[in-house]
Amino acid sequence: MLLLLKPWRDPLKDLKHQSQTWIDAFEAFMLDSSDKVRRIVDNIEYPHECRLAADLARESESNIPVDDVVEAGVMLGVDELSLGEDTDTRNVGGETITEESITAIYENLTPRSELNHARQAIEIAKGLRIFKGQNAEWTVHPGSTANALGGDIVKLSAWKEQMKKDVLTQTADEDPPASVSTASNTSAVITQLIVEPPQKTPVGVGPAVVATAPVVGVIAGLHPSILRDEQYRAFDIIRWHLDETLADRNPPPLRMVLYGEGGTGKSKVIQTVTEAFAQRGVRYMLAKTAYTGVAASLIDGKTINTLMSIPVKANGAAMSDRVKTRIQAAWKHKRYLIVDEFSMIPKSLLQAMEKHVSIGKAGSSSYREEYTFGGVNVILCGDLHQFPPVAKGKFECLFTRQDPATDTENSALGRRIYEELTTVVVLREQMRVTDPIWRDPGAD
Numbered sequence: 001m002l003l004l005l006k007p008w009r010d011p012l013k014d015l016k017h018q019s020q021t022w023i024d025a026f027e028a029f030m031l032d033s034s035d036k037v038r039r040i041v042d043n044i045e046y047p048h049e050c051r052l053a054a055d056l057a058r059e060s061e062s063n064i065p066v067d068d069v070v071e072a073g074v075m076l077g078v079d080e081l082s083l084g085e086d087t088d089t090r091n092v093g094g095e096t097i098t099e100e101s102i103t104a105i106y107e108n109l110t111p112r113s114e115l116n117h118a119r120q121a122i123e124i125a126k127g128l129r130i131f132k133g134q135n136a137e138w139t140v141h142p143g144s145t146a147n148a149l150g151g152d153i154v155k156l157s158a159w160k161e162q163m164k165k166d167v168l169t170q171t172a173d174e175d176p177p178a179s180v181s182t183a184s185n186t187s188a189v190i191t192q193l194i195v196e197p198p199q200k201t202p203v204g205v206g207p208a209v210v211a212t213a214p215v216v217g218v219i220a221g222l223h224p225s226i227l228r229d230e231q232y233r234a235f236d237i238i239r240w241h242l243d244e245t246l247a248d249r250n251p252p253p254l255r256m257v258l259y260g261e262g263g264t265g266k267s268k269v270i271q272t273v274t275e276a277f278a279q280r281g282v283r284y285m286l287a288k289t290a291y292t293g294v295a296a297s298l299i300d301g302k303t304i305n306t307l308m309s310i311p312v313k314a315n316g317a318a319m320s321d322r323v324k325t326r327i328q329a330a331w332k333h334k335r336y337l338i339v340d341e342f343s344m345i346p347k348s349l350l351q352a353m354e355k356h357v358s359i360g361k362a363g364s365s366s367y368r369e370e371y372t373f374g375g376v377n378v379i380l381c382g383d384l385h386q387f388p389p390v391a392k393g394k395f396e397c398l399f400t401r402q403d404p405a406t407d408t409e410n411s412a413l414g415r416r417i418y419e420e421l422t423t424v425v426v427l428r429e430q431m432r433v434t435d436p437i438w439r440d441p442g443a444d
């Protein structure tokens with residue numbers, strides 16, 4: 001929180017005094033903080049509270065009892081557990097907000113999906129230069145008409161085409177189209193949808209539409225041609241593998257690490273890859289996840305615990321038939337798994353992930369029993385020095401070699417699974433920070 005909210009140049013000097021603990025430093029900072037900062041801290045869990053409420057509502061709609069304490073815990077992300085007190089009213093800025101007032105606000109809102117669609121339409125139209133000036137508004141004068149010129153028609157057709165692709169991106173995520181049920185007829189459909197891999201263009205010479213508008217709060221992808229070389233290499237490996245899979249050529253499972261410090265553009269690669277899946281009409285084959293809800297939401301994914309129905313607190317109990325049925329339904333069509341911020345995953349959790357995904361794939365037509373993860377392709381993204389595993393000892397870090405003195409059976413298995421990831425792309429170019437003083441803090 002201090003890193004996020006307090007201005008700093010040298011984190012060790014500016015964020016806390018040497019004599020302070022991090023907790024003391026945070027408390028001291030909060031004492032002097034502005035109302036705005038307090039509001040941010042107070043509300044930081046709010047999106048997760050909303051998502052949890054939605055998850056619980058969905059669970060109850062599908063007749064799964066919500067008062068089944070152990071099973072309800074299974075569905076929660078780690079950071080979704082401390083929700084604070086359950087109250088019917090909140091006081092924001094002296095105004096009391098009740099359930100009724102929230103309902104009234106929601107009733108007057110345009111549905112989010114429509115807003116996203118409208119934003120997307122405008123972004124794409126801007127990219128295609130349908131609007132005349134940079135900030136021109138699209139005003140309609142009653143009674144007056146204008147003749148469209150040839151160029152306008154071309155732009156409008158391009159806009160319609162791009163809109164169609166984006167509708168695919170937004171809708172084709174969870175389930176395959178009804179007509180796509182087997183691998184072979186998948187590839188038949190795909191040949192119609194496949195787009196040629198783009199030629200790389202020099203940096204700065206981007207196509208008219210460089211990115212589609214993101215789902216709100218999710219990092220948008222880039223057109224592959226404007227990815228940096230290292231980013232493109234990672235994208236191209238996954239794209240190639242996907243095309244081989246779709247052509248039924250059964251490539252060996254992809255076991256890949258996309259490694260790079262914060263700001264080197266990993267999330268951009270993930271979203272560009274997502275769009276490649278959507279363009280091929282197979283978004284439903286891709287599962288995206290991260291350890292924390294915040295990291296998962298940035299890539300439009302789910303937390304590991306939710307996606308794989310892994311209990312937050314391992315209780316050693318055998319998996320119930322109900323959970324098994326649920327993960328098999330969720331994983332039936334999944335072929336690729338992208339995990340962001342993988343440094344937070346302890347070895348034993350990687351082992352649990354492998355086990356749950358394998359169970360999830362068992363019985364499906366794409367299950368490959370001889371491979372870990374039931375043959376699902378795995379791409380771990382992150383930086384081992386960014387966030388260590390939460391609340392676990394050093395021996396649980398994935399980069400710590402196996403050691404019989406400290407490793408448990410599960411953590412040793414987790415390390416062995418990690419060692420399978422031999423395709424590694426390292427992103428070195430810092431994309432977020434452009435000020436040289438930040439890039440090299442040691443320089444005066």
Ligand SMILES: Nc1ncnc2c1ncn2[C@@H]1O[C@H](COP(=O)(O)OP(=O)(O)OP(=O)(O)O)[C@@H](O)[C@H]1O
Pocket residue numbers: 219222226227228231260261262263264265266267268269431432
């Ligand atoms: N090819 C690119 N061209 C221009 N900007 C880019 C490119 N790739 C990434 N960026 C920008 O760099 C910044 C960091 O990118 P991104 O969030 O993908 O990095 P990251 O490695 O996922 O960071 P973190 O690990 O902190 O989440 C973003 O502002 C993004 O828009």
